[in-house]
Amino acid sequence: MSAQAAKKRTSTPTKPTVAKSTAPRTRSAPAYHHGDLPKTLKLAALEVLSGPEAHLLSFRDLARRLGVTTAAPYHHFKDRTTLLVALAIDGYKLLYDDFLQAAQESEQYADRIRSLTLAYLGFARRERGYYAAMFLPEVSAASSPELKSAANLSFDLIRDLIAEHRPDLTREQASERTVSIWSFLHGMIVLSAAGPLSRRLPRKEQDRFAVESIERWLGSDPA
Amino acid sequence: MSAQAAKKRTSTPTKPTVAKSTAPRTRSAPAYHHGDLPKTLKLAALEVLSGPEAHLLSFRDLARRLGVTTAAPYHHFKDRTTLLVALAIDGYKLLYDDFLQAAQESEQYADRIRSLTLAYLGFARRERGYYAAMFLPEVSAASSPELKSAANLSFDLIRDLIAEHRPDLTREQASERTVSIWSFLHGMIVLSAAGPLSRRLPRKEQDRFAVESIERWLGSDPA
DNA sequence: ATACTGTCTAAGCAGTGCTTAGATTGCTTG
DNA sequence: CAAGCAATCTAAGCACTGCTTAGACAGTAT
Numbered sequence: 001m002s003a004q005a006a007k008k009r010t011s012t013p014t015k016p017t018v019a020k021s022t023a024p025r026t027r028s029a030p031a032y033h034h035g036d037l038p039k040t041l042k043l044a045a046l047e048v049l050s051g052p053e054a055h056l057l058s059f060r061d062l063a064r065r066l067g068v069t070t071a072a073p074y075h076h077f078k079d080r081t082t083l084l085v086a087l088a089i090d091g092y093k094l095l096y097d098d099f100l101q102a103a104q105e106s107e108q109y110a111d112r113i114r115s116l117t118l119a120y121l122g123f124a125r126r127e128r129g130y131y132a133a134m135f136l137p138e139v140s141a142a143s144s145p146e147l148k149s150a151a152n153l154s155f156d157l158i159r160d161l162i163a164e165h166r167p168d169l170t171r172e173q174a175s176e177r178t179v180s181i182w183s184f185l186h187g188m189i190v191l192s193a194a195g196p197l198s199r200r201l202p203r204k205e206q207d208r209f210a211v212e213s214i215e216r217w218l219g220s221d222p223a
Numbered sequence: 224m225s226a227q228a229a230k231k232r233t234s235t236p237t238k239p240t241v242a243k244s245t246a247p248r249t250r251s252a253p254a255y256h257h258g259d260l261p262k263t264l265k266l267a268a269l270e271v272l273s274g275p276e277a278h279l280l281s282f283r284d285l286a287r288r289l290g291v292t293t294a295a296p297y298h299h300f301k302d303r304t305t306l307l308v309a310l311a312i313d314g315y316k317l318l319y320d321d322f323l324q325a326a327q328e329s330e331q332y333a334d335r336i337r338s339l340t341l342a343y344l345g346f347a348r349r350e351r352g353y354y355a356a357m358f359l360p361e362v363s364a365a366s367s368p369e370l371k372s373a374a375n376l377s378f379d380l381i382r383d384l385i386a387e388h389r390p391d392l393t394r395e396q397a398s399e400r401t402v403s404i405w406s407f408l409h410g411m412i413v414l415s416a417a418g419p420l421s422r423r424l425p426r427k428e429q430d431r432f433a434v435e436s437i438e439r440w441l442g443s444d445p446a
Numbered sequence: 447a448t449a450c451t452g453t454c455t456a457a458g459c460a461g462t463g464c465t466t467a468g469a470t471t472g473c474t475t476g
Numbered sequence: 477c478a479a480g481c482a483a484t485c486t487a488a489g490c491a492c493t494g495c496t497t498a499g500a501c502a503g504t505a506t
Contacts (some may be wrong), residue, residue, distance in 0.1 A: 055361050135418065143419075152419075179420065180407075187410025191405060192402070196311075204238070217436060
């Protein structure tokens with residue numbers, strides 16, 4: 001079944017170069033045989049990861065639908081997991097960009113938290129491929145330090161925001177609160193997206209609900 | 224690597240029949256060649272699922288370490304996913320049992336919520352194999368109706384508890400609150416267990432934190 | 447032109463999920 | 477109690493996967 005589905009997709013050989021894009025300057029850099037295989041591999045992987053067949057993504061299949069041999073990808077990524085980790089790192093960086101932009105949109109603490117919350121939900125829904133990569137079990141198991149530091153960018157941003165607004169908290173307490181917010185949002189995304197519990201609230205409802213929950217939770221805050 | 228690790232574990236052939244258990248009435252039912260293959264398969268799968276190598280569980284490997292052919296399991300489970308779904312269903316039922324017991328421990332609403340929260344966290348940590356099965360992507364993708372109804376047992380229990388205590392809420396709102404609590408707890412488990420964000424609070428801290436968060440969130444509750 | 451590096455191919459290994467055909471076992475029924 | 481039956485398992489094999497090795501090429505640099 002999975003194979004059939006994959007084969008089907010492969011049968012459109014007209015779209016191997018997903019993004020030739022932006023007519024690269026002259027040539028030189030990456031334009032050997034294929035034309036930037038690493039990038040197109042990533043894009044193809046993202047496409048699969050954002051679909052419902054994400055959990056059976058195959059390295060060979062990616063190669064096939066790009067029209068190269070199944071061995072070609074290994075010249076750019078040590079193994080399958082390395083590709084996924086790379087995507088996860090990209091994802092965390094993109095999320096951080098969104099966070100930075102969201103944080104700039106306002107100066108009030110509460111508004112910033114709100115913006116960040118919405119930015120997170122927006123990212124998770126818009127960049128489903130990246131988001132999936134970021135929380136893939138094999139990616140977590142790889143425990144790459146680069147991945148960790150990419151993730152920490154966003155984590156620290158939120159923690160520092162909380163810490164700044166609540167100087168009475170210890171660093172550890174601010175971290176706890178950050179974890180809790182992140183857990184809440186992640187759980188919400190995961191459970192509403194799939195699984196036997198998926199009661200999917202409409203998007204706006206979900207937004208409002210998340211914002212209010214976090215607001216309320218951070219608001220009445222004795223210790 | 225994965226293969227080596229698996230092989231290693233296989234090298235203890237002394238423990239294939241993990242649980243002959245409870246000396247079943249007379250005989251008849253299941254005791255042919257192996258001695259209840261379905262049950263031992265489940266147990267072996269649970270063992271793998273609760274370990275760190277969970278994400279590369281292999282049907283063949285399970286068969287091997289039970290000393291049967293790789294085709295034998297297919298006489299009891301249609302395919303790999305069916306086994307996992309079965310485990311997930313068992314898991315949801317066990318969770319429900321824990322919930323029932325926890326709910327009986329007290330009569331006050333707040334105490335019950337507290338007990339249920341602790342029961343959930345306790346289950347997730349104690350029955351890691353079941354918990355992993357319950358949230359495996361391929362299990363979700365299977366979207367079995369039995370799985371759904373097993374999951375709904377626990378879901379409804381919480382929703383009804385909330386609805387009973389807050390008759391002013393619509394059924395939909397009570398569901399929302401249930402999803403939010405579940406999301407929060409699930410996210411907490413997932414993120415603290417692995418992944419680049421895993422700042423693992425000590426268990427007691429985590430308990431206290433979860434209880435307080437949920438309490439506070441359900442407590443100050445305008446609409 | 448020559449050598450070199452980077453990119454890809456061809457072929458193959460070991461592992462996986464799953465299927466088919468047949469052997470073996472234990473229960474059941476004439 | 478034998479014969480038949482159904483459940484259980486084995487042996488062999490297909491199509492797929494991740495990954496490795498050896499070598500063919502293309503573009504760059506000397």
